[in-house]
Amino acid sequence: MSHDTTSPVGAHRVLEPQGVLPQAAWRLDADPRIGPDEVRIRVTRLNLDAASYQQLHDKHFGDGARVRAEVAGIIASRGKMHNPVTGSGGMLIGVVEEVGPDSPLGLTVGDRVATLVSLTLTPLRIEDELGRWDGMSEQVPCDGTAILFRRSIVATLPDDMSQELAMSVNDVCGAPALTARVVADYRRRGIAPTVAVLGGAGKSGSLSLAAARMEGAGRTVGVVPVEREADALRSAGIADVVALADARDPIGVSDAVVEALGAPADITIVCVTVPGCEHGAVLCTAEGGTVIFFSMATSFTAAALGAEGLAADVTMLIGNGYTRGHAAYALDLLRQDPAIRALFEARVAGEDR
Amino acid sequence: MSHDTTSPVGAHRVLEPQGVLPQAAWRLDADPRIGPDEVRIRVTRLNLDAASYQQLHDKHFGDGARVRAEVAGIIASRGKMHNPVTGSGGMLIGVVEEVGPDSPLGLTVGDRVATLVSLTLTPLRIEDELGRWDGMSEQVPCDGTAILFRRSIVATLPDDMSQELAMSVNDVCGAPALTARVVADYRRRGIAPTVAVLGGAGKSGSLSLAAARMEGAGRTVGVVPVEREADALRSAGIADVVALADARDPIGVSDAVVEALGAPADITIVCVTVPGCEHGAVLCTAEGGTVIFFSMATSFTAAALGAEGLAADVTMLIGNGYTRGHAAYALDLLRQDPAIRALFEARVAGEDR
Numbered sequence: 160m161s162h163d164t165t166s167p168v169g170a171h172r173v174l175e176p177q178g179v180l181p182q183a184a185w186r187l188d189a190d191p192r193i194g195p196d197e198v199r200i201r202v203t204r205l206n207l208d209a210a211s212y213q214q215l216h217d218k219h220f221g222d223g224a225r226v227r228a229e230v231a232g233i234i235a236s237r238g239k240m241h242n243p244v245t246g247s248g249g250m251l252i253g254v255v256e257e258v259g260p261d262s263p264l265g266l267t268v269g270d271r272v273a274t275l276v277s278l279t280l281t282p283l284r285i286e287d288e289l290g291r292w293d294g295m296s297e298q299v300p301c302d303g304t305a306i307l308f309r310r311s312i313v314a315t316l317p318d319d320m321s322q323e324l325a326m327s328v329n330d331v332c333g334a335p336a337l338t339a340r341v342v343a344d345y346r347r348r349g350i351a352p353t354v355a356v357l358g359g360a361g362k363s364g365s366l367s368l369a370a371a372r373m374e375g376a377g378r379t380v381g382v383v384p385v386e387r388e389a390d391a392l393r394s395a396g397i398a399d400v401v402a403l404a405d406a407r408d409p410i411g412v413s414d415a416v417v418e419a420l421g422a423p424a425d426i427t428i429v430c431v432t433v434p435g436c437e438h439g440a441v442l443c444t445a446e447g448g449t450v451i452f453f454s455m456a457t458s459f460t461a462a463a464l465g466a467e468g469l470a471a472d473v474t475m476l477i478g479n480g481y482t483r484g485h486a487a488y489a490l491d492l493l494r495q496d497p498a499i500r501a502l503f504e505a506r507v508a509g510e511d512r
Numbered sequence: 513m514s515h516d517t518t519s520p521v522g523a524h525r526v527l528e529p530q531g532v533l534p535q536a537a538w539r540l541d542a543d544p545r546i547g548p549d550e551v552r553i554r555v556t557r558l559n560l561d562a563a564s565y566q567q568l569h570d571k572h573f574g575d576g577a578r579v580r581a582e583v584a585g586i587i588a589s590r591g592k593m594h595n596p597v598t599g600s601g602g603m604l605i606g607v608v609e610e611v612g613p614d615s616p617l618g619l620t621v622g623d624r625v626a627t628l629v630s631l632t633l634t635p636l637r638i639e640d641e642l643g644r645w646d647g648m649s650e651q652v653p654c655d656g657t658a659i660l661f662r663r664s665i666v667a668t669l670p671d672d673m674s675q676e677l678a679m680s681v682n683d684v685c686g687a688p689a690l691t692a693r694v695v696a697d698y699r700r701r702g703i704a705p706t707v708a709v710l711g712g713a714g715k716s717g718s719l720s721l722a723a724a725r726m727e728g729a730g731r732t733v734g735v736v737p738v739e740r741e742a743d744a745l746r747s748a749g750i751a752d753v754v755a756l757a758d759a760r761d762p763i764g765v766s767d768a769v770v771e772a773l774g775a776p777a778d779i780t781i782v783c784v785t786v787p788g789c790e791h792g793a794v795l796c797t798a799e800g801g802t803v804i805f806f807s808m809a810t811s812f813t814a815a816a817l818g819a820e821g822l823a824a825d826v827t828m829l830i831g832n833g834y835t836r837g838h839a840a841y842a843l844d845l846l847r848q849d850p851a852i853r854a855l856f857e858a859r860v861a862g863e864d865r
Contacts, residue, residue, distance in 0.1 A: 168795075168821075168822055170763065178761060179760075179762070179788070179791070180762050180791045180818070180821070180822075181821065182791065182814070182817050182818050182821045183788065183791060183814065183818070245813070246811070246813035246814070246817070247813055247817065248817070275820075276820055276821050276823070277817045277820055277821055279817050279821070280817070280821040310822065310823050311823070312820075312823045333820065407532075408531060409532070409533050410523070435532070435536065438532070438533045438535065438536060442521075452812070452830070455812070455813050455816065455817075457812045458599065458812065459805070459808070459810045459811065459812040459815075459830060460598070460599035460600055460808050461535070461536065461599065462812075462830050463808065463830050463831055463832060463833060464535050464599070464600065464601070464630045464632050464633070464808075464833065465533070465535050465536070466830075466832045466833065466834060467628075467629060467630055467665075467686065467832060467833030467834040468521075468533070468534065468535045468629050468630055468632070468633040469521055469533075469663065470629070470663050470664070470665045470834055471832075471834065472832070472834060472835055472836045473832065474829065474832070475829065475830035475832055476827065476828065476829060476830070477805070477812060477815050477816050477819075477828035477829070477830060478816055479816060479819045479820060479824075479825070479826065479827070479828055480816060480817065480819065480820030481819060481820040481823055481824065481825060482825055483825045
């Protein structure tokens with residue numbers, strides 16, 4: 160394979176089907192030899208997307224060895240970690256190993272970096288068969304290579320936190336950044352919006368709650384399905400109210416939000432990693448309000464037809480994983496809010512146990 | 513079955529699974545006996561969602577009898593016309609047959625109406641086995657009953673156009689209404705946004721082009737896949753430029769839009785009924801721009817991860833089928849713009865041939 164002419168978005172790495180971009184491809188060429196504007200990373204850790212890990216964990220009834228074998232198999236056959244069921248990937252960290260002379264990413268050999276584009280479009284080759292991973296958490300220690308394109312997004316890891324912590328934050332940094340932007344839009348119109356976060360105790364959910372408060376939201380509620388998560392969220396103190404409800408139960412979740420806020424939410428943020436939360440999210444949002452779907456388990460048709468079926472005039476946003484400056488914003492939230500940092504540190508410690 | 517206590521959104525009509533709303537249900541109770549706040553419609557015509565009809569047509573290689581048998585089978589087994597593959601439905605027209613004493617919809621027996629909520633959540637029973645339909649178009653003449661809930665949305669049919677024409681417009685009226693709102697938001701910020709409509713010659717696409725122009729958009733381009741559609745769109749004169757490109761080819765469609773507008777579009781509107789157009793839509797949109805996905809073939813994860821993978825900071829909207837006043841707005845577009853009315857009349861005539 161010749162990399163003499165390369166596409167800035169990686170189209171030259173697509174093996175099949177021809178003519179699509181890397182994320183839509185079934186199989187990528189993960190050849191570690193780089194083109195003039197590419198970068199090769201020596202990968203030390205993958206962080207699987209939560210919905211993807213959950214699906215694999217459930218499919219194999221929590222059998223770590225089988226989860227590991229399936230992840231290794233997906234990467235070997237697709238040239239990338241792209242879960243064919245959930246359609247989602249995750250992130251990676253590693254060390255810059257080689258930089259093509261025409262790469263505009265500003266990287267130097269030896270830099271410790273985290274990728275901020277999805278694993279679903281990142282050429283990846285594993286060299287240790289994931290032998291150091293027990294298959295029991297979404298954090299996957301490994302040895303292998305990954306390729307960055309001209310237009311990839313990458314963050315060098317900060318000095319003031321562990322790489323696991325920074326990566327855990329980077330993985331979901333699109334959520335707080337977009338939340339901040341939407342809340343700020345309401346603020347510019349003179350409204351301090353109420354905010355409901357479904358799945359408020361998770362990574363993207365807790366960062367979204369912290370971002371909403373930072374940008375001057377009104378009353379906020381974090382909705383969680385179990386008492387254990389409610390306790391964690393209450394201790395962190397990042398939501399004004401913590402409510403217990405199953406986000407898949409539209410009536411239940413909407414009753415819980417209305418009770419917590421006194422009315423439906425101006426902004427509802429969906430960070431739950433299970434399918435079937437679209438109708439609940441729409442029902443608990445005020446007429447003229449905004450729903451942001453960050454969960455990769457979201458169904459486009461369920462959201463579009465659900466809002467129509469409920470005669471709900473709400474703006475529905477697809478949570479874009481990329482917003483300019485999103486990684487720096489999320490890391491700053493942790494620096495400025497010890498409670499959210501403590502939540503993440505506990506989570507990372509739990510994953511490593 | 514007793515309808516003494518009914519849910520405003522129809523939860524009492526759900527047979528399985530329990531606890532979900534009608535759109536998410538596998539099967540509804542289509543019993544024609546109504547509750548006190550329900551309305552029964554004598555159905556005369558269904559208008560299948562374009563993506564749904566296309567899937568059925570392709571699956572059966574254009575064999576109308578098999579398409580008809582499958583549609584009749586779906587309705588009989590699910591109690592609604594809810595295509596299990598595409599997840600989409602369509603609309604219906606008919607005559608009000610009975611109005612419950614507590615219905616707030618303001619209907620009278622004998623009113624000619626079109627439903628503006630999806631068939632995916634409307635209890636439906638067919639009594640003529642679709643015997644008058646040849647299975648060759650999305651317009652399905654039929655005899656049967658449908659149920660409206662307290663919170664359903666329904667439009668009485670206007671006097672100044674045929675019911676087929678009004679229904680054809682009502683089916684997609686969410687698209688021009690949301691397009692108008694987004695363009696108006698740009699205008700309030702002093703920007704006359706450029707607009708690209710992928711699938712610009714279709715129903716939702718042509719109405720979106722007309723709405724964009726009506727609200728003061730800048731240059732507009734309608735992108736279509738074949739010369740025949742390009743001719744139709746050029747004749748109608750509702751787009752400043754007509755471009756030929758396959759919306760599934762990201763590079764091709766983005767090159768076509770940039771050539772037509774001189775730069776990527778401020779607003780890109782996806783009205784193509786085939787899967788795989790998410791990346792092209794993102795690529796042809798300017799940094800900071802907006803993508804509105806109206807196609808029911810849109811994949812949530814392909815859009816979310818695609819934008820991230822392309823490092824594209826764009827706002828992505830799920831096309832909500834309901835916006836306050838959407839039906840009246842779309843019908844007014846036809847009244848004010850003879851070209852768009854002519855496009856729709858030709859389409860309706862073609863479907864009836």
